[in-house]
Amino acid sequence: MSILGSSRPVSAGVGNSNDQTRRHNLSTVLTTLHHGGAQTRADLTRRLGLNRSTIAALVGELVELGLAYETASTDHGSVGRPSPFVHPNERVAVIAVNPDTDAIIIGLVGLGGKVHRRIRYETEGLPSVRETVNIVRAVVDGMRGELESTYRIAGAGIAVPGLVRTGDGMVTLAPHLDWHDEPLAELLSDALGYPATAGNDANLGIIAESIYGAGRGVKDLVYVNGSPSGIGGGVLVGGVPLLGAEGYGAELGHTLVNGEGLLCHCGRTGCLETEVQLGRLLAVLGRETIDGDELDQILLSNTDPAVDAEITRQLDVLSAALANFVSMFNPERILLGGFLGSLIAAHPERLREGVQAASFSQLAGTLTLERAQLRSRLLLVGAAEIAFQSLLEDPANASL
Numbered sequence: 001m002s003i004l005g006s007s008r009p010v011s012a013g014v015g016n017s018n019d020q021t022r023r024h025n026l027s028t029v030l031t032t033l034h035h036g037g038a039q040t041r042a043d044l045t046r047r048l049g050l051n052r053s054t055i056a057a058l059v060g061e062l063v064e065l066g067l068a069y070e071t072a073s074t075d076h077g078s079v080g081r082p083s084p085f086v087h088p089n090e091r092v093a094v095i096a097v098n099p100d101t102d103a104i105i106i107g108l109v110g111l112g113g114k115v116h117r118r119i120r121y122e123t124e125g126l127p128s129v130r131e132t133v134n135i136v137r138a139v140v141d142g143m144r145g146e147l148e149s150t151y152r153i154a155g156a157g158i159a160v161p162g163l164v165r166t167g168d169g170m171v172t173l174a175p176h177l178d179w180h181d182e183p184l185a186e187l188l189s190d191a192l193g194y195p196a197t198a199g200n201d202a203n204l205g206i207i208a209e210s211i212y213g214a215g216r217g218v219k220d221l222v223y224v225n226g227s228p229s230g231i232g233g234g235v236l237v238g239g240v241p242l243l244g245a246e247g248y249g250a251e252l253g254h255t256l257v258n259g260e261g262l263l264c265h266c267g268r269t270g271c272l273e274t275e276v277q278l279g280r281l282l283a284v285l286g287r288e289t290i291d292g293d294e295l296d297q298i299l300l301s302n303t304d305p306a307v308d309a310e311i312t313r314q315l316d317v318l319s320a321a322l323a324n325f326v327s328m329f330n331p332e333r334i335l336l337g338g339f340l341g342s343l344i345a346a347h348p349e350r351l352r353e354g355v356q357a358a359s360f361s362q363l364a365g366t367l368t369l370e371r372a373q374l375r376s377r378l379l380l381v382g383a384a385e386i387a388f389q390s391l392l393e394d395p396a397n398a399s400l
Helices: 019-036 041-048 052-064 129-142 144-150 184-192 201-212 278-285 292-300 305-329 339-346 348-358 375-387 389-393
Strands: 068-071 085-088 092-099 103-110 114-122 152-160 163-165 170-174 179-182 196-200 221-227 230-237 333-338 368-371
Touching: 019 041, 019 052, 019 085, 019 389, 041 052, 052 068, 092 129, 092 375, 103 129, 103 375, 114 129, 114 375, 129 144, 129 184, 152 184, 152 201, 152 375, 152 389, 163 196, 170 184, 179 184, 184 196, 196 201, 196 375, 201 221, 201 230, 201 333, 201 375, 221 305, 221 339, 230 305, 278 305, 292 339, 292 375, 305 333, 305 339, 305 348, 333 339, 339 348, 339 368, 348 368, 375 389
Parallel strands: 092 152, 152 196, 221 333, 333 368
Antiparallel strands: 068 085, 092 103, 103 114, 163 170, 170 179, 221 230
């Protein structure tokens, strides 16, 4: 499985003993640490298929580059000299950004997926691309002293609720934000002084969950994310992201669920994202905007029949849509993120039973349906993954 548009696999793979592939091996070791956390040199030797001296040299180089550090092993009962632990340096970090219709989330994410900061900047009305860039610049400038004294910044990544051209980070269409053909990555790079990359939020979400969350080790996976701007999707087939010809694949939010429903911005009637919608949930809650963590608390403690009726309605529509995805992709697991995760947390059995009842039984027999584990960190971690891409591909030559 590869990061969007890149030749670098999401999983680190194994090493290569050919001396001419030191760059590949260095990338493999750093990616293994970034995705798997601290490991002993002995663990790396076994996992990557390289000999001890090669691992020692590669780890030594990563330490010299400031990308990793070692600590003494705590296993004093082993025979011989204990193998030291190798850690990814979480102080090597990226700026992660997730703009949406009601707020811009800005984070600082270190190697290993460590979220050091998460700032939710609420906006009045839809933020334009220029306003988004200016807000991110202002927040980052406010942290500039700490960034320069404590961290090394490798770049910036943006998770966008819309169609993003993976090659250059051009947002071709983010309909709920009313963005059209905007060179977002280029504009943010110029504003921050760091290289910036952008991708579709749902595609980045499934990558983050596959590496750090509930999708780890699952090769056939459907991820459905609900945000203020609508519903997005990501699909893994045999461990490979389903991107489509232009990188716009798996627009699951535009699955037809109600032929007599509401008009969608895409021009169709009754799309999933018009029927299962955060805005309709907020309306019965009497709220205009809400953070995901707060929504969890409200739904889990809810005693209002009107709110419960809306939750039930949305879950039943979602069940039918997910059953369609089971028929299309035959996934091993379906993950729900954003406010969809809050819905399943409120009534988990109703959704699971609804999907089973509506699905082709032979396809749904072994299906598991779970909430995404990374919760409010998910899209920041996903955005960070594409920002770390160049560093992970060539650690020795990345500019920090």
